[in-house]
Amino acid sequence: MSSGETIWTDDPPFPANAKRAVNNAQLRRNIRKATTTIRERRANLVGEMPDWQELRTSGAAIKDEVLRNLDRYLEQFEAAATGRGAQVHWARDADEANSIVASLVAATGETEVIKVKSMATQEIGLVRALAERGIAAYETDLAELIIQLGHDRPSHIVVPAIHKNRAEIREIFLKEMNDAPADLSDDPQALAEAARQHLRRKFFEAKVAISGANFAIAETGSLLVAESEGNGRMCLTLPDTLISVVGIEKLLPTFRDLEVFLQLLPRSSTGERMNPYNSVWTGVTPGDGPQNVHVILLDNGRTNVLRDEVGRQALRCIRCAACLNVCPVYERTGGHAYGATYPGPIGAVLTPQLVGVEHASELPFASSLCGYCYEVCPVKIDIPTVLVKLRHDAVRTGRHPVEGALFGAAGAAMKGRRRWTRALRLAPLMRFARRGGPPPLSRWTSVRNLPEPPDQSFRDWWVRQHESAREVIRERKRQ
Amino acid sequence: MSARDEILARVREAIAPASPSDRQVPRDYRTRTEDGIDRFIERLHHYQARTQRIAAGRLEKGVRATLADRGVHRVLAPDGIPDGWLKNLERLTDTPPLDPPALDGVDGVITTCALAIAQTGTIILDGSAGMGRRALSLVPDYHLCVVRADQIVGSVPEAIAKLDATRPLTFISGPSATVDIEMVRVGGVHGPRRLEVIIAE
Numbered sequence: 001m002s003s004g005e006t007i008w009t010d011d012p013p014f015p016a017n018a019k020r021a022v023n024n025a026q027l028r029r030n031i032r033k034a035t036t037t038i039r040e041r042r043a044n045l046v047g048e049m050p051d052w053q054e055l056r057t058s059g060a061a062i063k064d065e066v067l068r069n070l071d072r073y074l075e076q077f078e079a080a081a082t083g084r085g086a087q088v089h090w091a092r093d094a095d096e097a098n099s100i101v102a103s104l105v106a107a108t109g110e111t112e113v114i115k116v117k118s119m120a121t122q123e124i125g126l127v128r129a130l131a132e133r134g135i136a137a138y139e140t141d142l143a144e145l146i147i148q149l150g151h152d153r154p155s156h157i158v159v160p161a162i163h164k165n166r167a168e169i170r171e172i173f174l175k176e177m178n179d180a181p182a183d184l185s186d187d188p189q190a191l192a193e194a195a196r197q198h199l200r201r202k203f204f205e206a207k208v209a210i211s212g213a214n215f216a217i218a219e220t221g222s223l224l225v226a227e228s229e230g231n232g233r234m235c236l237t238l239p240d241t242l243i244s245v246v247g248i249e250k251l252l253p254t255f256r257d258l259e260v261f262l263q264l265l266p267r268s269s270t271g272e273r274m275n276p277y278n279s280v281w282t283g284v285t286p287g288d289g290p291q292n293v294h295v296i297l298l299d300n301g302r303t304n305v306l307r308d309e310v311g312r313q314a315l316r317c318i319r320c321a322a323c324l325n326v327c328p329v330y331e332r333t334g335g336h337a338y339g340a341t342y343p344g345p346i347g348a349v350l351t352p353q354l355v356g357v358e359h360a361s362e363l364p365f366a367s368s369l370c371g372y373c374y375e376v377c378p379v380k381i382d383i384p385t386v387l388v389k390l391r392h393d394a395v396r397t398g399r400h401p402v403e404g405a406l407f408g409a410a411g412a413a414m415k416g417r418r419r420w421t422r423a424l425r426l427a428p429l430m431r432f433a434r435r436g437g438p439p440p441l442s443r444w445t446s447v448r449n450l451p452e453p454p455d456q457s458f459r460d461w462w463v464r465q466h467e468s469a470r471e472v473i474r475e476r477k478r479q
Numbered sequence: 480m481s482a483r484d485e486i487l488a489r490v491r492e493a494i495a496p497a498s499p500s501d502r503q504v505p506r507d508y509r510t511r512t513e514d515g516i517d518r519f520i521e522r523l524h525h526y527q528a529r530t531q532r533i534a535a536g537r538l539e540k541g542v543r544a545t546l547a548d549r550g551v552h553r554v555l556a557p558d559g560i561p562d563g564w565l566k567n568l569e570r571l572t573d574t575p576p577l578d579p580p581a582l583d584g585v586d587g588v589i590t591t592c593a594l595a596i597a598q599t600g601t602i603i604l605d606g607s608a609g610m611g612r613r614a615l616s617l618v619p620d621y622h623l624c625v626v627r628a629d630q631i632v633g634s635v636p637e638a639i640a641k642l643d644a645t646r647p648l649t650f651i652s653g654p655s656a657t658v659d660i661e662m663v664r665v666g667g668v669h670g671p672r673r674l675e676v677i678i679a680e
């Protein structure tokens with residue numbers, strides 16, 4: 001199994017998926033309800049921070065510093081973590097990471113493990129890979145539990161079961177959870193209680209846990225997991241063995257840098273001033289928590305992304321999902337349509353870079369380039385610019401979608417080269433001129449019949465796009 | 480080539496063309512705020528945690544009365560919690576370490592904390608005396624945390640500056656909760672479902 005096959009599913013391509021999803025009224029209602037709630041909460045909490053833009057600037061700069069010197073920070077992390085009793089492993093791709101985890105679990109003699117929600121382990125298909133080797137991995141995050149019991153796939157980075165409403169979740173529990181109370185109601189409180197009862201014994205008996213990490217501190221060798229329920233703390237604290245799969249881009253240079261990210265992340269992701277729990281651990285602490293601690297540093301395509309000077313900013317991503325929650329395309333299609341671990345705007349720029357744009361050539365077109373994602377991104381990833389760059393790459397590979405229409409009506413906006421160029425020229429302007437919410441459907445510049453690629457080199461062409469956009473903006477200001 | 484060497488080589492190759500060294504990270508955000516006890520309490524209430532302000536001289540009595548009021552008679556108390564706080568209550572210690580079902584069987588746990596953040600309503604435990612290992616404040620269903628007023632800092636940067644990264648750290652902002660169902664925050668999943676904070680001034 002190559003990393004490409006793991007990240008990129010065998011689903012039909014985005015346009016077909018999207019069309020089906022858009023026609024599913026229940027799905028759209030569930031997603032709209034949830035994203036509306038979270039958008040409002042985020043906006044309020046970001047609004048009360050007078051230094052939000054300064055925090056974003058610092059967040060982006062810290063991540064860029066990491067990426068520019070990633071080799072040095074990786075070595076520093078390894079030395080610090082090892083010095084505190086952790087064992088550090090390296091995995092070139094999904095296969096290698098899964099094999100390392102499987103052999104570490106096998107060495108304990110256990111056949112069951114408990115899991116903290118983690119995008120990295122989703123990305124490498126760890127649960128399935130372990131199952132193939134006779135190891136049962138139990139998801140303990142409520143949403144992941146819903147997904148696992150429902151034989152479903154996550155559709156959101158932070159709230160993987162966002163596409164399910166309470167009534168649907170109740171049905172899954174009644175059908176698939178052997179110890180669910182027969183009179184279970186669809187009150188979220190009751191559903192949470194059922195999950196608590198269901199998992200409690202597992203937490204107490206498990207000998208091995210698997211996690212990811214939100215941040216890894218090069219200076220100290222520490223890892224941080226942010227969560228809400230306490231399932232993370234159970235996994236990180238009670239078992240004897242802890243295995244953490246960490247993407248190489250998760251590093252921060254110093255512990256101090258957390259002062260930026262612990263402000264950016266909770267406000268952006270769940271719309272809270274602080275999520276209920278953050279756990280920080282450094283190797284092994286005698287007498288407290290797992291005494292057998294492993295960290296697997298995962299590449300799996302990240303060094304490909306790093307190669308691209310425009311695209312590498314996607315590696316700043318802290319997986320807050322703010323860009324999903326504001327995306328007009330995501331709101332209408334949901335996450336499954338993207339057919340990949342990372343849905344929404346960040347998925348549209350990250351997946352093609354991780355697996356090669358030829359394997360995900362539709363994704364860079366799964367956007368209206370409205371620019372809202374860039375505005376909310378806590379680490380200032382200029383997603384529209386990367387998307388446009390990837391569109392060019394997709395066209396160059398000759399695998400660009402002939403039928404790229406997301407919505408028949410809106411697709412016409414992009415017909416023909418002249419219109420495409422004009423739409424692109426307008427994109428920065430739209431971002432500039434934005435007030436409040438996403439534009440109405442009619443203003444979307446979704447893609448249909450991809451235009452001819454520009455003749456000149458992409459760089460020249462793009463620079464000129466920016467110049468002309470700036471001109472338009474200047475003109476507007478004069479008027 | 481080992482996976483380690485190969486990944487490092489790929490990284491070096493990828494970043495080689497442009498590695499401007501030592502660009503300074505701008506830090507123009509606030510590194511302190513004026514948030515104090517009132518803000519701290521407001522945030523805790525927002526998270527559905529209970530709070531009390533008790534004068535330092537009356538702390539013993541206050542803690543005892545609180546535990547009794549909440550029906551917490553078998554109390555887990557890590558080393559470093561004064562006996563006076565638990566007079567007439569059944570004190571359980573973690574020496575030798577209790578297994579998870581035993582932790583689950585206590586009525587509640589009492590700890591101190593390393594620091595608290597007013598702006599975010601966060602208490603931080605670092606495993607030193609009065610806090611014990613991480614499982615102690617996790618498995619019992621009721622957690623009473625005693626915070627000295629002088630341990631409350633305004634903002635996240637002020638807290639990070641005072642913490643020792645190499646200790647096991649737990650940041651706690653309200654009782655266990657989830658937003659996984661329709662993005663509605665509901666309390667009470669796996670961590671303590673009741674969190675109470677006494678501020679000793």
Ligand code: SF4
Nearest residue numbers: 317318320321323377
């Ligand atoms: S791209 Fe930005 S907004 Fe989107 S998930 Fe990543 S950090 Fe959050």
